[in-house]
Amino acid sequence: MTTHPPIRDAALDWAMATRAPDFADWDGFTAWLEADPAHAQAYDAVQAALEEADPVLSAISAPEHEAAPEPANDNPPGWLAGRRAWLGGALAASLVAAVTSVLWYAPGGEQMFRTAPGETRLIALDDGSTVELAGGSTLALEGARAARLEAGQALFTIRHDAADPFVLDAGATRLVDAGTVFDVRLSGPTLDVAVAEGAVIVDPEGKAIRLDPGERAVREGGRYRIAAVDGAAVGEWRRGRISFDGASLAEIAAELTRATGRRFASTDTATRLSGSIALDAVRADPAALEPLLGVRITRSGDGWTIAAQ
Amino acid sequence: MPVHARGDHALLPDACLPNPNKLPMAPTTPLQEAYLAHRERLLRFLRARGGGEAAEDLLQELWLRLAAAPDPAAAANFGYMMRTADRLMIDRYRSERQANLRDKAWAEAQPGVAEGIAPAPGAERELVARQEVARLEKALAGIGPRAAAILRRHRIDGATQRDIAAEFGVSLSTVESDLRRAYAALIAFRESGQ
Secondary structure (H helix, E strand, C coil): CCCCHHHHHHHHHHHHHHHCCCCCCHHHHHHHHHHCHHHHHHHHHHHHHHHHHHHHHHHHHCCHHHHCCCCCCCCCCCCCCCHHHHCCCCCHHHHHHHHCCCCEEECCCEEEEECCCCCCEEEECCCCCEEEECCCCEEEEECCCEEEEEEEEEEEEECCCCCCCCEEEECCEEEEECCEEEEEEEECCEEEEEEEECCEEECCCCCCEEECCCEEEEEECCEEEEEECCHHHCCHHHHCEEEEEEEEHHHHHHHHHHHHCCCEECCCCCCEEEEEEEHHHHHHCHHHHHHHHHEEEEEECCEEEEEEC | CCCCCCCCHHHCHHHHCCCCCCCCCCCCCHHHHHHHHHHHHHHHHHHHHHHHHHHHHHHHHHHHHHHCCCCHHHHCCHHHHHHHHHHHHHHHHHHHCHHHHHHHCCEEECCCCCCCCECCHHHHHHHHHHHHHHHHHHHHHCCCHHHHHHHHHHHCCCCCHHHHHHHHCCCHHHHHHHHHHHHHHHHHHHHHCC
């Protein structure tokens, strides 16, 4: 349906005007709406066009230089290939800053890092490897070659050393790298490991599952499921986007809380959804999840409740 | 367009709040007072905004939103109430078009995921989303980099036109005309996707 151009232009003007925080001509706007029912329809169409474009727009322009601690990374499609180039280079200053934010030194020489929901942090290891910690996550470092993810999610960019492999304990599960960029998410009993570069061995002394680039292992209920993953999408949370793959509404609520710092809750563990969403839109307006996920969002206290429709 | 009451009031914890439409006694809070003082204007707006005969129900829903506002003093402001009413109608329009939207873009329901080795069910949707991004990039290429940057500052970062003018070192009318062109491009983008 196309709208008569003059009406559409007027609707566009009103949409621009009402967005200004000091807009005051609400009676003038009401009068314009009352003049013709087509006006409200045109205004709705304009607002819908703008709102639908928002998540796409934020996906375009939440590039690395913004999500950053990654400077001058202007090669989005192949950005992983270029990662090594800047490691240890221009980043030195920001890495130092990040390293000083160690939360505490635990007994035994462990360094603990913890992020608040919605916060992310870049951690530099002594050997040039990096760990990017997502919101609501806790990581313990034991030197440069061993770490323990206690909760949440992190993207590891590890300098490979066959003689001294990097060992990560994700909850109770051990992962060993073989020269690697990989993302690990731990949420209650669910473990999700996705590899962008190199390889990771999951549970080397038990199941010994080898994950190559573009592969992902999800453990739920004690069983592993191996799936394909787009290498460029690994660690996409750093660029303001998260994906769900058959996640329950309760899991989605927990993930969104961790990623956005806004409070989401759901008691629904039966309804499962898959998809990918841009977080900017959700941060700006949690109700935006309704059309994105096809769920119902209601305000409750200072949080938001997600329910199936 | 048919208008439906959403019928989810009972699910809102705020539903137990006093309802000033039915309150037999005098209003007690500044928010209730302001709401009652502006009730007719709000109702008129909702009716004209596409609410029609459902305007009274929508007014109820508006009250629930206002009562749940984090800052009741701010919510008692007429502009805030009108803006919330406008938002209510925007949300409503969007949820009525939801099924349509879901097919097109970002996410959709998936009836569970099979065990075993399988292609990621998210991959195809991710591809669609990327195509959408590429399509929008192309659509915005025609408006020039400044207009595209201004659009992002305004829509995504929420900067006001005045702040953007200062930041980009251009006049307010330049920001306005850039935004108008950008908005027109977004509308064309949407129409071309349907």
